[in-house]
Amino acid sequence: MIFHSTQLAFREVLEALSFPGKINLVDECPYDMSPLISQTGLVCMTLLDSEVTFHVSDDNNEITKTLHAYTGSHTIEASKADFIILPLSSSMGVILNKLEQANIGDLVRPHKSATIIFEVESLQSGFKYDLKGPGIKGTNFLKCTVQPEILKKRNEINKEYPLGIDMIFIDLQGNVVGLPRTTQLTEVI
Numbered sequence: 039m040i041f042h043s044t045q046l047a048f049r050e051v052l053e054a055l056s057f058p059g060k061i062n063l064v065d066e067c068p069y070d071m072s073p074l075i076s077q078t079g080l081v082c083m084t085l086l087d088s089e090v091t092f093h094v095s096d097d098n099n100e101i102t103k104t105l106h107a108y109t110g111s112h113t114i115e116a117s118k119a120d121f122i123i124l125p126l127s128s129s130m131g132v133i134l135n136k137l138e139q140a141n142i143g144d145l146v147r148p149h150k151s152a153t154i155i156f157e158v159e160s161l162q163s164g165f166k167y168d169l170k171g172p173g174i175k176g177t178n179f180l181k182c183t184v185q186p187e188i189l190k191k192r193n194e195i196n197k198e199y200p201l202g203i204d205m206i207f208i209d210l211q212g213n214v215v216g217l218p219r220t221t222q223l224t225e226v227i
Contacts, residue, residue: 054215058173
């Protein structure tokens with residue numbers, strides 16, 4: 039059962055990253071992964087394994103223990119983590135700090151950068167951002183509750199391609215949007 043669920047979740051996340059701004063829906067996790075959003079738990083079970091590391095922004099021991107138990111992945115400091123999980127409860131200061139610490143790779147191994155799994159309230163309302171880049175015909179948009187300061191920090195981090203971070207947003211309804219480092223983002227005022 040879980041294998042089928044993680045396969046479907048992988049396809050949704052892959053499509054979200056391939057077509058930035060496109061909203062995909064991920065099923066609920068068959069296991070209780072609270073305080074994470076259920077779909078965040080399933081995405082973590084899909085992407086984390088014993089070969090990768092993760093960091094939870096709030097240093098939440100409950101989330102860390104749960105993710106380790108279900109995935110076999112190990113926690114590590116943010117600057118070395120393959121995945122950084124930003125739960126919905128994360129404060130603006132903590133989010134900006136973890137983004138600043140995230141591994142952006144290097145010119146020899148840009149693929150060794152961090153992927154940010156970011157819980158948000160909504161991917162259908164809030165601030166509006168224009169998106170341009172690979173996987174987008176012309177211009178697309180993203181409407182979400184992510185504060186502009188956070189996405190400005192993301193743009194700053196990603197300014198020297200191929201270095202940078204990729205982001206996966208998951209909202210309370212289980213919607214998923216991918217924002218790869220190649221996507222150019224500007225706030226619509």
